[in-house]
Amino acid sequence: MNGEFPVRQASVRAHNLALVLRQVAGAPRPPSRADLAGSTGLTRATVSALVDDLVGGGLITEVGPAPRTGAGRPAVGLVLNGYGPAGLGLEINVDYLAGCVVDLTGTVIHRLVLHGDQRILGPRAVLDAVADLGARLRSEAAAAGRVVAGAALAVPGLVSGAGLVHRAPNLAWHDVDAAGALAGGPLGDLPLTIDNEANLAALAELHADGDGLDSFVYVSGEIGIGAGIVLHRTLFRGARGWSGELGHVCVRPDGPLCRCGALGCLEQYAGQEALLRDLPAGETGLARLRDDTALADSRLPAAGTSLGVALAGVVNMLDVDTVVLGGIFGPLTPWLAPAVEAELARRVLTSAWSPMTVRASALGAAAAAVGAAGAVIRDILAEPAEWLRP
Amino acid sequence: MNGEFPVRQASVRAHNLALVLRQVAGAPRPPSRADLAGSTGLTRATVSALVDDLVGGGLITEVGPAPRTGAGRPAVGLVLNGYGPAGLGLEINVDYLAGCVVDLTGTVIHRLVLHGDQRILGPRAVLDAVADLGARLRSEAAAAGRVVAGAALAVPGLVSGAGLVHRAPNLAWHDVDAAGALAGGPLGDLPLTIDNEANLAALAELHADGDGLDSFVYVSGEIGIGAGIVLHRTLFRGARGWSGELGHVCVRPDGPLCRCGALGCLEQYAGQEALLRDLPAGETGLARLRDDTALADSRLPAAGTSLGVALAGVVNMLDVDTVVLGGIFGPLTPWLAPAVEAELARRVLTSAWSPMTVRASALGAAAAAVGAAGAVIRDILAEPAEWLRP
Numbered sequence: 001m002n003g004e005f006p007v008r009q010a011s012v013r014a015h016n017l018a019l020v021l022r023q024v025a026g027a028p029r030p031p032s033r034a035d036l037a038g039s040t041g042l043t044r045a046t047v048s049a050l051v052d053d054l055v056g057g058g059l060i061t062e063v064g065p066a067p068r069t070g071a072g073r074p075a076v077g078l079v080l081n082g083y084g085p086a087g088l089g090l091e092i093n094v095d096y097l098a099g100c101v102v103d104l105t106g107t108v109i110h111r112l113v114l115h116g117d118q119r120i121l122g123p124r125a126v127l128d129a130v131a132d133l134g135a136r137l138r139s140e141a142a143a144a145g146r147v148v149a150g151a152a153l154a155v156p157g158l159v160s161g162a163g164l165v166h167r168a169p170n171l172a173w174h175d176v177d178a179a180g181a182l183a184g185g186p187l188g189d190l191p192l193t194i195d196n197e198a199n200l201a202a203l204a205e206l207h208a209d210g211d212g213l214d215s216f217v218y219v220s221g222e223i224g225i226g227a228g229i230v231l232h233r234t235l236f237r238g239a240r241g242w243s244g245e246l247g248h249v250c251v252r253p254d255g256p257l258c259r260c261g262a263l264g265c266l267e268q269y270a271g272q273e274a275l276l277r278d279l280p281a282g283e284t285g286l287a288r289l290r291d292d293t294a295l296a297d298s299r300l301p302a303a304g305t306s307l308g309v310a311l312a313g314v315v316n317m318l319d320v321d322t323v324v325l326g327g328i329f330g331p332l333t334p335w336l337a338p339a340v341e342a343e344l345a346r347r348v349l350t351s352a353w354s355p356m357t358v359r360a361s362a363l364g365a366a367a368a369a370v371g372a373a374g375a376v377i378r379d380i381l382a383e384p385a386e387w388l389r390p
Numbered sequence: 391m392n393g394e395f396p397v398r399q400a401s402v403r404a405h406n407l408a409l410v411l412r413q414v415a416g417a418p419r420p421p422s423r424a425d426l427a428g429s430t431g432l433t434r435a436t437v438s439a440l441v442d443d444l445v446g447g448g449l450i451t452e453v454g455p456a457p458r459t460g461a462g463r464p465a466v467g468l469v470l471n472g473y474g475p476a477g478l479g480l481e482i483n484v485d486y487l488a489g490c491v492v493d494l495t496g497t498v499i500h501r502l503v504l505h506g507d508q509r510i511l512g513p514r515a516v517l518d519a520v521a522d523l524g525a526r527l528r529s530e531a532a533a534a535g536r537v538v539a540g541a542a543l544a545v546p547g548l549v550s551g552a553g554l555v556h557r558a559p560n561l562a563w564h565d566v567d568a569a570g571a572l573a574g575g576p577l578g579d580l581p582l583t584i585d586n587e588a589n590l591a592a593l594a595e596l597h598a599d600g601d602g603l604d605s606f607v608y609v610s611g612e613i614g615i616g617a618g619i620v621l622h623r624t625l626f627r628g629a630r631g632w633s634g635e636l637g638h639v640c641v642r643p644d645g646p647l648c649r650c651g652a653l654g655c656l657e658q659y660a661g662q663e664a665l666l667r668d669l670p671a672g673e674t675g676l677a678r679l680r681d682d683t684a685l686a687d688s689r690l691p692a693a694g695t696s697l698g699v700a701l702a703g704v705v706n707m708l709d710v711d712t713v714v715l716g717g718i719f720g721p722l723t724p725w726l727a728p729a730v731e732a733e734l735a736r737r738v739l740t741s742a743w744s745p746m747t748v749r750a751s752a753l754g755a756a757a758a759a760v761g762a763a764g765a766v767i768r769d770i771l772a773e774p775a776e777w778l779r780p
Binding site for chain 2: 158166167169175214215227229231232237238239240241242243244245246248249250251252253260261262265305306309310312313314316317318319320321346347348349350352353354
């Protein structure tokens with residue numbers, strides 16, 4: 001024995017566990033063990049052993065037996081276990097903190113949003129507050145019989161793989177070790193990843209939409225404006241993971257000064273503070289804008305034009321055919337989309353023969369938190385052997 | 391016999407031919423058959439049979455034997471055969487046609503550029519002319535003992551996989567079936583691919599640079615301005631193959647009217663016609679700009695600023711760290727680069743901790759033709775079994 005054989009066996013088992021779990025997750029109706037043997041090509045004995053492991057580990061559960069026509073004992077169906085491990089998604093944004101718990105089936109079972117300007121607190125206080133919010137959601141989940149298996153945090157800035165927030169201009173964060181700060185708090189025992197909020201929201205949009213979306217730019221409208229780029233159903237992170245800074249694409253080279261130090265960035269024309277000029281900040285002002293058609297008509301089309309100018313450049317370079325408007329832009333889409341569409345039609349070369357689609361996000365506010373929790377769940381589903389490991 | 395075994399054998403041979411050829415192409419000095427057995431893990435008998443096939447097919451050739459210290463018969467070294475199959479690269483641009491023949495080692499052995507405004511001719515006449523240019527180069531190559539194995543054509547527009555030029559705004563081409571038109575001409579017997587000129591020039595730049603470049607935007611400055619995006623040494627084509635339309639990224643929403651129909655596109659500020667305003671068109675005007683420092687100082691920095699504004703948006707979205715200035719921008723880089731760098735430093739979020747590099751293309755004019763010919767060669771090297779097939 002040279003040790004290689006057991007390793008191979010373990011990796012075959014890991015592969016097959018993931019294969020069976022994927023079949024259960026993707027099936028139109030709960031498959032039986034026999035169905036799984038048929039769809040995977042594995043023997044029924046192998047499938048039964050794998051299913052027993054997945055049931056034992058809380059990842060799938062039996063339902064039925066459903067009434068069946070034909071002979072034989074009715075088969076028990078298998079589904080993802082909504083009471084199995086859950087994912088905790090957290091989001092820090094400029095004027096709110098958000099969190100949610102998502103079960104293995106993708107259902108949001110707890111959700112919490114705390115409005116408040118995060119710029120007046122230092123990074124440490126904000127990170128403590130989001131950890132407390134996460135701990136509260138985790139307790140609620142525990143009270144409802146779920147174990148949170150991992151957490152992901154969305155931040156409005158550029159993040160490195162190790163959880164360092166290099167820069168979040170609208171929070172005025174520079175080189176904040178978010179992962180390190182959270183490791184000592186009430187979530188310190190959980191596996192944690194940190195990612196850009198627009199990236200996570202784009203992934204949430206992709207998975208919320210079923211098979212409808214292939215390649216799109218998700219626009220995250222908040223105080224800042226970010227973008228998540230999905231190409232052929234895969235998140236495009238750029239060369240170093242710092243793609244999608246749509247808010248700092250230039251609309252007018254001699255325009256107003258941006259918080260980033262440059263002139264004429266898109267955020268100065270279409271960010272939340274530009275939209276709410278002379279109105280109350282935050283949710284109050286946004287509600288006013290949504291409810292007062294004359295007010296919306298007077299300022300949103302111009303913001304939409306700026307957004308369209310910036311997005312046309314993006315689409316000319318990246319060649320995607322769909323723009324999804326998320327965050328505060330979602331509910332404002334009826335006012336923004338016509339101007340965005342007009343600029344895309346005018347400026348995108350391919351629009352001559354291949355029209356663009358502009359639509360509101362299916363997810364609404366705090367999409368990034370949902371995307372974060374979903375990322376935890378997708379990790380478990382992709383590598384169930386990791387979760388089942390004793 | 392169910393027919394599967396011979397197919398498998400053929401595919402193993404194809405794989406091993408490519409493996410051996412890659413080793414020969416990448417070796418720092420000509421490897422012997424024994425060296426190849428060592429580096430591939432194949433038996434010496436297998437390597438010898440594969441080498442015989444590759445030598446017989448004209449893809450590699452023997453050199454040496456070099457004097458050797460130590461015992462035994464001196465070994466014959468193997469190199470790519472510069473007299474083996476060659477690639478024909480062609481380029482249609484707005485004010486010139488170009489072509490070149492590249493041998494298997496990547497050396498340009500014939501080259502031809504014909505200056506002249508292609509807009510005054512229809513697509514059919516331009517395609518006939520480029521086919522004639524290609525036929526002339528092919529004859530020159532034949533006279534020098536090379537067989538052209540395939541051709542690739544670079545065009546300044548959006549191309550579909552089937553060789554349809556959807557749109558080339560600066561040529562005023564719409565839905566031109568370039569592949570169909572060439573099939574009937576003197577190159578009709580050659581395998582032909584058609585691609586965007588900036589994409590092919592970016593690939594040429596990548597391969598000319600050895601291992602120095604990883605992720606960059608290649609900017610092709612001509613009458614139009616295109617871009618080829620390379621991420622982790624792979625060309626990024628976008629969702630449908632129509633990425634990189636940098637010339638139509640907006641610099642100023644109310645700027646001058648572009649040939650594409652939009653206002654304020656980059657081409658109106660930094661395209662060749664903008665740079666040569668009030669100067670003779672084409673090479674004459676460009677030479678004047680290069681030779682007259684006061685003239686260059688008076689107009690190139692402003693063009694560089696516009697280029698920098700557009701590129702900053704691209705870099706904020708795509709996250710690359712290098713910009714390569716090609717085409718007419720290459721020789722003008724000393725005047726353009728400082729302004730481009732200033733805008734990138736001012737506008738790109740990541741520039742705060744990760745400075746950008748802006749440099750001139752290593753290839754000069756007609757880089758796209760070189761890239762096109764190189765693409766033919768890389769296809770042969772990647773799948774030698776296709777070439778060797780009787």
